Amino acid sequence: MSEPKRPFRILPLVTPENEHYWKGGAKGELRFLRCGACATLVHPPSPVCPECLARELAPAAVSGRARLLTWTVNHHPWIPGFEPPYLIAIVEIEEQPGVRVTTNLVNCSPEELRMDLPVQVLFEECPDGIFIPLFEPVRG
Amino acid sequence: MEILERRAALTGIGQSDVGRRLGRDPLGLTVDACLAAIADAGLTRADIDGVATYPGMMAAAPGFSGAGVVELQEALRLKLDWWAGGPETSGQLGSVITACAAVAAGYARHVLCFRSVFESSAQGSGPRAGIGTGGGRSGPPRAQGMLQWTLPYGAASAACWIAMFAQRHFLEYGTTREQMAWIALNARRNAAKNPKAIYREPLTLDDYLAARMISTPFCLYDCDVPVDGATAFVVSHADAARDLRRPPLRVEAVGSALHGRPSWDQFDDLTTMALRDAAKMLWQRTDLTPSDVDVVECYDGFSFITMAWLEALGFCGKGESGPFIDGGTRIALDGELPLNTHGGQLSAGRLHGYGYLHEACVQLWGEGGERQVPGDPQVAVAAAGGGPLGGCLLLTRS
Numbered sequence: 001m002s003e004p005k006r007p008f009r010i011l012p013l014v015t016p017e018n019e020h021y022w023k024g025g026a027k028g029e030l031r032f033l034r035c036g037a038c039a040t041l042v043h044p045p046s047p048v049c050p051e052c053l054a055r056e057l058a059p060a061a062v063s064g065r066a067r068l069l070t071w072t073v074n075h076h077p078w079i080p081g082f083e084p085p086y087l088i089a090i091v092e093i094e095e096q097p098g099v100r101v102t103t104n105l106v107n108c109s110p111e112e113l114r115m116d117l118p119v120q121v122l123f124e125e126c127p128d129g130i131f132i133p134l135f136e137p138v139r140g
Numbered sequence: 141m142e143i144l145e146r147r148a149a150l151t152g153i154g155q156s157d158v159g160r161r162l163g164r165d166p167l168g169l170t171v172d173a174c175l176a177a178i179a180d181a182g183l184t185r186a187d188i189d190g191v192a193t194y195p196g197m198m199a200a201a202p203g204f205s206g207a208g209v210v211e212l213q214e215a216l217r218l219k220l221d222w223w224a225g226g227p228e229t230s231g232q233l234g235s236v237i238t239a240c241a242a243v244a245a246g247y248a249r250h251v252l253c254f255r256s257v258f259e260s261s262a263q264g265s266g267p268r269a270g271i272g273t274g275g276g277r278s279g280p281p282r283a284q285g286m287l288q289w290t291l292p293y294g295a296a297s298a299a300c301w302i303a304m305f306a307q308r309h310f311l312e313y314g315t316t317r318e319q320m321a322w323i324a325l326n327a328r329r330n331a332a333k334n335p336k337a338i339y340r341e342p343l344t345l346d347d348y349l350a351a352r353m354i355s356t357p358f359c360l361y362d363c364d365v366p367v368d369g370a371t372a373f374v375v376s377h378a379d380a381a382r383d384l385r386r387p388p389l390r391v392e393a394v395g396s397a398l399h400g401r402p403s404w405d406q407f408d409d410l411t412t413m414a415l416r417d418a419a420k421m422l423w424q425r426t427d428l429t430p431s432d433v434d435v436v437e438c439y440d441g442f443s444f445i446t447m448a449w450l451e452a453l454g455f456c457g458k459g460e461s462g463p464f465i466d467g468g469t470r471i472a473l474d475g476e477l478p479l480n481t482h483g484g485q486l487s488a489g490r491l492h493g494y495g496y497l498h499e500a501c502v503q504l505w506g507e508g509g510e511r512q513v514p515g516d517p518q519v520a521v522a523a524a525g526g527g528p529l530g531g532c533l534l535l536t537r538s
Contacts, residue, residue: 070308078300
């Protein structure tokens with residue numbers, strides 16, 4: 001299955017709290033909030049570190065490398081313009097177990113997927129400066 | 141420690157007409173169910189001094205919430221000493237669990253609990269809608285809150301979210317579609333004996349395997365069917381339950397825990413869900429064990445959720461629900477653990493959680509008719525919710 005040809009995406013409402021995630025792709029960066037006290041990465045964004053309760057959280061870029069935890073091939077037309085089939089997945093970033101994102105897997109077929117498959121981020125540019133993080137298998 | 145929910149009992153049940161596109165006012169359906177439950181208990185509306193519902197008045201997907209507490213209070217002019225409604229609780233049955241606490245605390249003697257839906261009429265004849273995808277002429281709204289993490293990816297339904305839990309279970313434990321099918325096939329087999337069920341015609345494994353896929357590994361038959369309908373219960377203080385029309389069904393224990401992250405994609409174990417913690421809590425509050433249970437009614441909004449409940453409730457080991465249900469013998473009406481004896485939400489309709497507790501009561505009162513579990517069942521589990529929602533009750537007839 002190749003990348004859907006520019007699917008119609010329902011975009012996120014960008015706020016000061018989530019801007020780092022949805023706009024980091026402008027600089028090619030996948031970003032999460034990181035605790036200034038204990039370095040825990042926090043996602044989804046929160047005003048407080050869930051580990052040490054510090055308030056000093058700031059966006060930080062990660063490598064963009066992740067592993068595949070699970071996926072589904074969606075066949076139902078939920079959203080006009082976002083034509084099935086397409087691959088939805090949950091991936092866990094390399095830097096910290098438990099930091100996961102739901103995403104679309106692109107540039108691959110369902111047959112080649114397996115648990116823990118190494119994947120890497122790429123971005124789809126959308127209106128209003130939004131860059132949707134997608135993932136694809138690491139090749140070679 | 142006193143297990144306070146044992147001061148509570150189920151004393152009456154009621155249900156409106158249930159069907160596809162009934163085209164009826166959802167408050168009317170709610171009133172039907174509530175008046176039926178009050179009469180079933182041998183009470184009048186003057187006896188009702190508490191009301192609880194899920195989710196009540198809220199901005200919701202079309203048809204998701206048929207009525208709120210205050211609408212019912214106005215319609216029946218109830219005099220309430222305690223009332224509560226809302227979506228933030230341990231699943232749909234969280235409202236009933238809260239009602240048990242209210243009668244145990246003495247806030248009320250007889251609490252009317254209800255859940256009403258009109259998703260079938262509200263969604264019309266088109267394909268099943270995604271969550272948060274409607275926007276009218278100006279286009280869809282921007283995704284906010286939790287939905288911002290899934291909607292941009294076309295993951296617009298719990299079908300997609302739960303499918304990924306099922307897929308992870310398949311990957312870790314070797315579970316197969318041929319095994320998971322038995323949740324749907326067993327439900328259909330039981331629905332054939334339930335006059336109120338939506339889908340009653342026979343369903344075979346071949347039919348299941350040939351059905352169109354929704355979101356792998358889920359096919360059409362792994363997804364429940366939206367309906368219009370309302371279900372209601374009367375939860376009474378045990379002292380006030382003794383002389384009513386029916387033998388009271390005692391609440392032996394409840395499970396309402398939420399320990400993991402309240403999320404569809406951040407939960408620590410992607411082969412189970414929040415229901416894991418609710419189920420564990422249930423058994424911590426009783427000396428009964430899973431082997432004492434005569435009938436289990438548990439959530440099948442999507443087939444895999446039932447499998448997760450069976451494991452969490454200890455009816456089989458972790459990861460073993462596939463072999464446990466395979467072939468459908470064990471979970472049949474005459475099997476060792478009769479499951480979803482009314483047909484579940486998959487075949488009897490998406491009454492959203494309350495249908496399971498209703499059926500548990502029907503079975504314990506011996507009124508299942510053609511679908512009655514043999515052997516005079518004494519102990520039942522009713523469990524509802526998936527994803528970040530999960531709540532369960534253990535009922536006994538004595």
